[in-house]
Amino acid sequence: MAEGSCPACGGAARRAQCCAWCARWVPAGSFCRSCGATLVPPERYGAARMLKDAGVDKFSLAARLQEMEAEQVATLQAIFERQRAIVARRVEEAALCEGFLVRPVFAARLEAELWPQLPLGEAELAALAAGPAGPFLGRADLLAEVASQSPVPLTRTLAHLARLT
Secondary structure (H helix, E strand, O other), X not given: OOOOEOOXXXXXXXXXXXXXXXOOEEEOOOXXXXXXXXXXXXHHHHHHHHHHHOOOOOOOHHHHHHHOOHHXXXXXXXXXXXXXXXXXXXXXXXXXXXXXXXXXXXXXXXXXXXXXXXXXXXXHHHHHHOOOOOOOOOOHHHHHHHHHHOOOHHHHHHHHHHHHO
């Protein structure tokens, strides 16, 4: 559940967006209330994170993104989305495991931990991409594979616990 969501239903309680510089959820506006960076449109978030990783400074990030050709922005966005898909796979893996447990909080915590790290370096990305490929929804038959092959130690532990239920 993203910050700014209703604790009862999970629906949006206020408009929020993720800052491309500090990766915190803040009220939608023109700048981040946490770090002061100019907020970029959500559809350009990934490209902005790639520029940050390339060394563009916090206060030039939004302007630099606007100056770029649309095709270059789309390329950066696509690179980021491939990495985001790998993170999503690991989160889905954790969600599969927690579906057999009492407290389903681990997948959200894993996502909150991994999301601000994007984009990842090649070695970290390769390590995170290793392991079961899914899809995981409703696939109890994958618990043994997750327990032995997940690149996330917590998820391996959750899979072992889920197999005991």
